[in-house]
Amino acid sequence: MAENKQAKQPKVKEPKVKKEKKGMTIKTRRSLEGIMFITPWLIGTAIFFLFPLITSIRLSFSELTSMAGFEMEWNGIENYRYLFQQSTTYIPNFLAEVKDTLIDTPITLVFSLIIAMLVNRDIKGRGFFRTVFFLPVLLGTGYVMEVLLGSEMNGVITIPSGLLQAIGASFAELVTGFLSRITTVLWKSGVQIILFLAGLQGISASLYEASRVDGATEWENFWKITLPLVSPIILLNFVYTMIDSFTDSSNKIMSDIEHCFSNGALARGASMGWFYFAFTFLVCVIVLAVMSRLTFNQGER
């Protein structure tokens, strides 16, 4: 592109040359324009992201000596040592949250993909179903959702107790645990459904037509066309779901941090957050590394 422009440049006379700053090639000008476009974000990154991020890391390795002036004193891994050796709640809460996230994330992904595929079909009342499945996003990501799910969600789906006895106690526990979880999980998958829907819509219908002509079944279509093409969205949704459950207001670690905040134990709260974040980040990186090999890339764009 840039070369093409450069070749054209000498032909254009007065007006274009005037606009160019002297001694600047098209390429530099283009990159300057690009930087101009991201300038607001660059400023924001420095002020609202990098500075707090670094302060927060420093804080997690320090002791807050004066609240007013925000003076810190380096004390090494003292805060972290407290979390692992003295705190009675941090490790159990941490493990519980990790377990929940690991169970919830695959369920969310599978269900939201299924729902997105269902409402992507040519069915009657598509608009109605789409609105219904997006409703939880409207109703709240925070307090309102907690109120609704907290008080109402016991036993939407129940299984007859005879059936439960028939399938054995341990398996029954698993099933009931799954069912009690499923409403909450489904309710938190509105955005994922939307993203999958966007992805499914982007797949060209001619691909399906071609494969139907070649005699492929719908089952084969799913594995050979749909899944590879939405795999980047699966990745995106995976990260989104992880972060969502990580920052959820019902998350025990988050409420611990908020508790630390209101008690003035800022350094301890920072170290709590950082250890948890580092762990989640590590999981995300591992999954990204593994899945980016499996996801289908549509060539260079």
Add this chain to the structure above:
Amino acid sequence: MEKTADRAAQRAAEKAAKKAAKHVSVQNRFTKKHVRKFIVSVFLYLVLFDLAFVFLYPFITMIIDSLKSDADLVNITVKWIPSSLQWSNYKVAFDGLDYFQISSTFPFLGGFVMNSVFVTLVATIGHTFVCAFVGYGFARYKFPGRTVFFLLVILTMLVPTQVLIFPLYIMYSGWGWLNNYLPLLVPCFFGYGLRGGFYIFLFRQFFLGLPYEMEEAARIDGCGALKTFFKIMLPMARSSTLVCVVLSVVWHWNDFFEPSIYLTQAPKLALLPSRLPAMYAALNQVASEAEDIALNSNVVVNQAICMASTFLVILPLLIAYMFVQKQFMEGVERSGLTGM
């Protein structure tokens, strides 16, 4: 003679029967296919309605519970249909939330619903314009460090606010921004705030999918970069803009964590969702005074009023969404996330 005629007739009859059989078998095949299709679609609708029910259940119970009288709430046989509709619950909730009460600090804003509307609108405008701007830069220009910066955008999506909240709080208090809307609004104009990185990602993805011809034509005609963006590219991004606006409005409206940190000392500036816990506490106090028992503040006494107030909090969102629902879904479909 007769024999041959007979044979001919027989042959004709056989032929006809064969034809009929063939016809029937064709018809049968069709019906079988139809039956299969019918069963599949019945199954499909069953699954859809089941899922829809699971999604709607809390919402329906909220509306039903909000209209129940005290007697109905206690009576467990009354689950779906209240014996009488108690509209006064909404009156109590309306007053309890101070929905439209005039606040003295911002006389032009009436009540807590207006606080929420104000913050949500300003934040959304900031998010939409700035994230489209930045996303366009990432999608269309090559500059040194672009990949690194974009990875940084993704990182900002990953880092939760809770990790950054202490330094931010100290920073804002140093600038005198506490108990003010500034900490909620200003970051939005720099691509931060509530999930700013997500919108940048969204717009980048969209602009990547657009053809280059328009911009080239504009540039050859001497249109500057800024003008090209605002006059040509932004109007083309209507669908993505709508998706960004809807999500930003919804998330800002429901945001609870950050306002509860930054606005603690300014009850007049409180946003609508933050009013809920305060209202529950007030309700409990009234109830415990009346019954003279110490109640746990987490136990909500009057479920009906609680549900009515929750419904009132999300009502403006529902109304607003009804208007943009169709365009929003179209916008989602055109967002070009897979781009094939």
